[in-house]
Amino acid sequence: MNDKASILLVNPPIYDFTAFDFWLKPLGMLSDAGKIANCADFQIFDFLDRSHSFYADKPQFKSDDWGRGQFFSTVIPKPNALKKIPRYYRRFGLPAEIFTEFLKTNKPCDFVFVQTVMTYWYLGYQEVIRAVKTYWPKTKIVLGGPYTMICPEHAESLGADFIYGDEQIPATGAGAKQLPLWSLYKGLQTAAMKITQGCPFKCTYCTVPLLCDGFTAKPVEQAIEELKFLILLGVKNIAFYDDALLYKSDEVIKPFLRYVIENKINVSFHTPNALNARFIDDEIAGLMVKAGFKSFYLGFESRADEFQKQTGSKIFDNEFANAVKTLATAGAAKDSITAYLMLGHPQFEIQDVQESMDFVNSLGVKIMLADFSPIPGTPDGKLCEKYVNMNEPLMHSKTAFPIILFGDDKINRIKDMCRKLNRFEN
Ligand code: B12
Ligand code: SF4
Numbered sequence: 001m002n003d004k005a006s007i008l009l010v011n012p013p014i015y016d017f018t019a020f021d022f023w024l025k026p027l028g029m030l031s032d033a034g035k036i037a038n039c040a041d042f043q044i045f046d047f048l049d050r051s052h053s054f055y056a057d058k059p060q061f062k063s064d065d066w067g068r069g070q071f072f073s074t075v076i077p078k079p080n081a082l083k084k085i086p087r088y089y090r091r092f093g094l095p096a097e098i099f100t101e102f103l104k105t106n107k108p109c110d111f112v113f114v115q116t117v118m119t120y121w122y123l124g125y126q127e128v129i130r131a132v133k134t135y136w137p138k139t140k141i142v143l144g145g146p147y148t149m150i151c152p153e154h155a156e157s158l159g160a161d162f163i164y165g166d167e168q169i170p171a172t173g174a175g176a177k178q179l180p181l182w183s184l185y186k187g188l189q190t191a192a193m194k195i196t197q198g199c200p201f202k203c204t205y206c207t208v209p210l211l212c213d214g215f216t217a218k219p220v221e222q223a224i225e226e227l228k229f230l231i232l233l234g235v236k237n238i239a240f241y242d243d244a245l246l247y248k249s250d251e252v253i254k255p256f257l258r259y260v261i262e263n264k265i266n267v268s269f270h271t272p273n274a275l276n277a278r279f280i281d282d283e284i285a286g287l288m289v290k291a292g293f294k295s296f297y298l299g300f301e302s303r304a305d306e307f308q309k310q311t312g313s314k315i316f317d318n319e320f321a322n323a324v325k326t327l328a329t330a331g332a333a334k335d336s337i338t339a340y341l342m343l344g345h346p347q348f349e350i351q352d353v354q355e356s357m358d359f360v361n362s363l364g365v366k367i368m369l370a371d372f373s374p375i376p377g378t379p380d381g382k383l384c385e386k387y388v389n390m391n392e393p394l395m396h397s398k399t400a401f402p403i404i405l406f407g408d409d410k411i412n413r414i415k416d417m418c419r420k421l422n423r424f425e426n
Helices: 027-035 096-105 119-135 146-150 152-156 220-232 253-262 282-291 305-311 317-330 350-362 379-386 400-406 408-423
Strands: 005-011 014-016 040-046 073-076 089-092 111-115 140-144 162-164 190-193 237-240 268-270 296-301 337-343 366-371
Touching: 005 027, 014 119, 027 111, 027 140, 096 119, 111 119, 119 140, 119 146, 119 152, 140 146, 146 152, 152 162, 190 220, 220 253, 253 282, 282 317, 296 305, 296 317, 317 337, 337 350, 350 366, 350 408, 366 408, 400 408
Parallel strands: 005 040, 005 111, 111 140, 140 162, 190 237, 237 268, 296 337, 337 366
Antiparallel strands: 014 089, 073 089
16 A cells, blocks of 8 residues: 655747757756655656657657757747747657657656756646646646746646645655755766856846846765766766856865766766856866866856946956867867857847857857847846736847847848857867
8 A cells, every 4th residue: 555645747849940959958847856755656748758668669859969859840830929930949858649649648746747848838737727627627737947936827827736836845755855856767868967056147038047046056965976976877968957066165065076087977067057157266277177077168258348237247358268269278168168159138239149159269169159138026027017918028038038039031042141150270
């Protein structure tokens, strides 16, 4: 007789113009599930899992050396709000029928947890909620993650039973397990870690300062436990989801990296969520390279001082250039270093993008244009109210907003330029 609750964790499909498996894992949901692991039986259905048997005869979706890859996708009609955007709209992830079959052939769980991330991906969350309500009508649905925190009222409208806000699920049960529930995946190769919460900066386009009060870090021992668990499961690539991974480095990242080096742990680390280049000193750079960081994504956004000053001063061009030099001196390959530059910010003069791209190119590293996504509640989201209806989360789409602001031709021209520059790095 089992009196434990049964919980199905679901990572929904993505409805968007583009999506790429850039180390996307439902880390928030797995972390909270880990806290109550002793009092429930868990299963997972991950629409974004490219190791699912559905992909077995589709080699084009295989991972690259670092664990990234394309998702299966189908073109679908654009929702009305996005009708004017001249791009195909798609549904990314496992076909809906596989989930329907899963729901039909399995005993209904007591709860379904649904991971949310981008606000403009809510059509995927809605698809999951509708399917669960149809086949498992008595099951309670819990929606959690960034979308529910950024757009709580909209999240209420999707029909879930509980919306998980910024409260924490307390760890329960004797010896409660604190590790994210990665063991639910079979043959896990790629995972994510987040060892800090919050950020010391207050960039006007970012929601992190609004969602997190200050900066905290997990005890190093806990971060090491998480790492050891991932290694035990056979993970080869780990992406950090931290917003300020290098802040207070003497207490947080440096001891962690020393442990990795001293114990000769053989894993590749990645930083898709951007590192703050200002914090990169000789010691951190050396430790990161030795510990196995294979890709360095640095948040730069723009070379223009005025832009930086107005949006939070997180980095200036001389600091950025120094960080690139420091990483290269420590042994990082130049082609493993990428600068994120923002495209489509409401106060961004187009010449600055060009000049910023040229500057990054002159340092010999790659440029990645990060299309601007306006976020409600942020100062810059407020500025966007005059261009789009911010109450409709689809209008936060990173593809749509720059096109609405600057027009398709201009955006295409800049993207072409970026591709050319990346081909001819100095
Ligand atoms: C990691 C990350 C990414 C990853 C992808 C993550 C993923 N799984 O898909 C990468 C680097 C690829 C990425 C890309 C982008 N991102 Co991003 N990203 C984040 C980040 C740092 C964390 C998201 C996450 O996974 N959180 C979940 C966990 C890890 O967070 P947590 O706080 O520990 O969670 C706790 C609770 O929330 C709870 N919880 C979380 N989930 C759940 C689920 C359930 C069911 C329950 C019960 C509880 C629960 O449990 C945790 C412990 O208590 C957030 C900022 C942030 N700090 O939240 C931005 C954020 C979501 N990203 C943002 C942006 C702007 C982008 C980009 C558009 C940037 C760009 N211009 O390219 C791109 C978009 C990519 C795309 N294809 O459209 C914005 C949101 C924009 C929006 N409109 O929604 C955010 C909020 C940052 C910001 N700038 O303000 N991102
Ligand atoms: S440094 Fe990054 S995480 Fe911190 S407030 Fe600025 S954009 Fe957000």
